[in-house]
Amino acid sequence: MADGIIVRQLNAWFGALHVLRDIDMAIDPGGVTAIIGPSGCGKSTFIRCLNRMHEVVPGARAQGQVLLNGDDLYGPGVDPVQIRRRIGMVFQKPNPFPTMSVFDNVAAGLKLDGVRNHAHLDEWVERALRHAALWDEVKDELGKSGASLSGGQQQRLCIARALAVRPEVLLMDEPCSALDPIATAKIEELIVELKKDLTIVIVTHNMQQAARVSEATAFFLLGEMVEFDKTPRIFTNPRDKRTEDYITGRFG
Amino acid sequence: MRAGFRRGVNAMMAGLTAFAAFLVILPLLLILAFLVYQGASAVNLDFFTQLPKPVGEPGGGMANAIVGTLTLIGLASCLGLPLGILGGIYLAESRDRRLPWTIRFLADVLNGVPSIVIGIFAYTIVVLPMRRFSALAGGFALAVIMLPIVLRTTEELVRLVPASLREAALALGIPEWKVILRVVLPTARAGIITGVMVSVARIAGETAPLLFTAFGNRFWHHGLLQPIAALPLQIFAYAIAPYDDWHRQAWAGALVLIMMIFLSSLVARIVTRGRYSGLR
Numbered sequence: 208m209a210d211g212i213i214v215r216q217l218n219a220w221f222g223a224l225h226v227l228r229d230i231d232m233a234i235d236p237g238g239v240t241a242i243i244g245p246s247g248c249g250k251s252t253f254i255r256c257l258n259r260m261h262e263v264v265p266g267a268r269a270q271g272q273v274l275l276n277g278d279d280l281y282g283p284g285v286d287p288v289q290i291r292r293r294i295g296m297v298f299q300k301p302n303p304f305p306t307m308s309v310f311d312n313v314a315a316g317l318k319l320d321g322v323r324n325h326a327h328l329d330e331w332v333e334r335a336l337r338h339a340a341l342w343d344e345v346k347d348e349l350g351k352s353g354a355s356l357s358g359g360q361q362q363r364l365c366i367a368r369a370l371a372v373r374p375e376v377l378l379m380d381e382p383c384s385a386l387d388p389i390a391t392a393k394i395e396e397l398i399v400e401l402k403k404d405l406t407i408v409i410v411t412h413n414m415q416q417a418a419r420v421s422e423a424t425a426f427f428l429l430g431e432m433v434e435f436d437k438t439p440r441i442f443t444n445p446r447d448k449r450t451e452d453y454i455t456g457r458f459g
Numbered sequence: 460m461r462a463g464f465r466r467g468v469n470a471m472m473a474g475l476t477a478f479a480a481f482l483v484i485l486p487l488l489l490i491l492a493f494l495v496y497q498g499a500s501a502v503n504l505d506f507f508t509q510l511p512k513p514v515g516e517p518g519g520g521m522a523n524a525i526v527g528t529l530t531l532i533g534l535a536s537c538l539g540l541p542l543g544i545l546g547g548i549y550l551a552e553s554r555d556r557r558l559p560w561t562i563r564f565l566a567d568v569l570n571g572v573p574s575i576v577i578g579i580f581a582y583t584i585v586v587l588p589m590r591r592f593s594a595l596a597g598g599f600a601l602a603v604i605m606l607p608i609v610l611r612t613t614e615e616l617v618r619l620v621p622a623s624l625r626e627a628a629l630a631l632g633i634p635e636w637k638v639i640l641r642v643v644l645p646t647a648r649a650g651i652i653t654g655v656m657v658s659v660a661r662i663a664g665e666t667a668p669l670l671f672t673a674f675g676n677r678f679w680h681h682g683l684l685q686p687i688a689a690l691p692l693q694i695f696a697y698a699i700a701p702y703d704d705w706h707r708q709a710w711a712g713a714l715v716l717i718m719m720i721f722l723s724s725l726v727a728r729i730v731t732r733g734r735y736s737g738l739r
Contacts, residue, residue: 258630260626260629260630263625263626263629265554288632288633288634289632290632291629291630291631291632292631292632293632295630295631296630298623298626298627298630300623302621302623302624302626302627303627304624304627304628304642304646305624305646306642306645306646306648315628315631315633315642316631316632316633319628319631319633319637319641320632320633365627368627368631369630369631372631372632
């Protein structure tokens with residue numbers, strides 16, 4: 208049943224600008240897939256196409272097929288809202304809701320979906336916070352503003368918020384680029400922990416990070432997917448000259 | 460030597476900006492002082508509880524005008540706030556370009572229309588068909604004045620909510636209308652309420668558009684379809700009358716009007732401070 212994410216002939220545009228060209232990719236269920244590439248190569252756009260967040264930007268559109276466990280996310284009559292419940296997302300900059308407490312931030316997805324039962328909320332919020340390795344740090348101050356946490360804690364809060372609605376896939380768009388090395392290490396540990404239950408797709412600028420956390424890596428360049436393979440292979444013995452140039456730091 | 464010069468310039472500019480900031484609030488302080496000096500003696504319990512006395516009789520108050528002003532503000536808010544806030548959300552959230560641009564432009568024009576013209580407008584489309592001056596007509600005129608202010612501040616504040624929060628909420632699988640209602644608006648709430656208070660303060664003191672809509676009334680009004688008193692109207696009438704006693708009452712009326720605006724702004728500020736600050 209679980210056959211992961213299959214992308215076929217995915218194209219994306221911002222207005223007239225063609226930013227993704229004919230992407231074909233099969234992402235295995237479970238485990239971490241890293242997307243690397245220089246700035247502007249379309250890697251963020253690519254993962255935003257996976258949960259239909261790309262089309263939220265005015266003028267942006269996408270075309271092609273994305274299958275999640277067999278369901279076409281771009282099929283006719285598919286509601287992007289339902290898609291986003293199955294595919295969570297964590298952004299580059301931590302973005303907790305500033306008007307909500309730590310608890311309400313995590314509960315937001317559930318509450319706004321109509322969950323009223325306090326016992327359920329308490330249980331799910333605690334589970335999500337534990338899952339995001341934040342519970343021990345915030346359990347005594349769940350009522351405090353989400354924006355008052357440190358940057359690394361805020362990012363884990365955002366991860367907990369995404370986990371609370373129990374998605375099948377978690378997309379991470381450079382989740383550590385605004386964090387210091389210690390907070391980054393914590394998030395990486397967390398990713399390794401989370402991949403036991405989830406499929407994770409992570410965009411990163413940091414090639415060491417891709418090498419540390421992922422099983423498979425895709426290299427994007429100028430809107431095209433140049434190479435997609437097992438991570439060790441990409442970093443030790445890439446097929447394509449451009450991949451080799453990039454990972455050895457010759458451009459980008 | 461260079462450092463000394465730089466520090467000197469710095470101190471001078473810091474002093475200059477502080478002085479400019481002080482000059483900005485100086486008129487307000489002077490107005491307040493002047494009003495207190497001229498009007499405080501006439502502000503007493505009677506002023507808030509009594510009707511105006513006939514010419515020649517001393518004492519009396521402006522109870523009807525205070526209630527009238529509050530009623531007019533209430534009426535204007537009932538019409539103006541929902542329309543202005545909903546419209547502002549539309550302007551900020553719409554993906555269309557041309558219609559919001561047009562509405563924005565026209566709202567700015569409306570904001571610049573002299574209030575007396577808006578009074579004439581309300582006279583033509585409310586007073587004439589109903590064949591009577593009324594609180595309703597006054598409230599309508601004030602609502603028209605209030606609308607563009609509420610519309611534009613709501614738009615600006617909704618726009619200020621970072622796109623990242625919107626995206627975070629959308630990515631949780633929350634439908635767009637709920638994102639706006641439960642994430643965007645609460646974040647912009649404090650700012651929107653400030654805008655609302657600015658518009659309320661603005662209409663509370665409007666006189667011209669009430670002259671031929673609410674018309675004024677020396678007695679209690681009976682229902683919203685009757686002429687109604689308002690503080691600015693009463694102040695105007697008393698200030699141009701030839702009696703010293705009335706002049707004092709006019710000053711007192713102005714003082715009370717300013718205090719009402721001041722207190723409501725203060726209360727709004729405190730109430731909206733909230734536990735977790737959004738945008739202010």
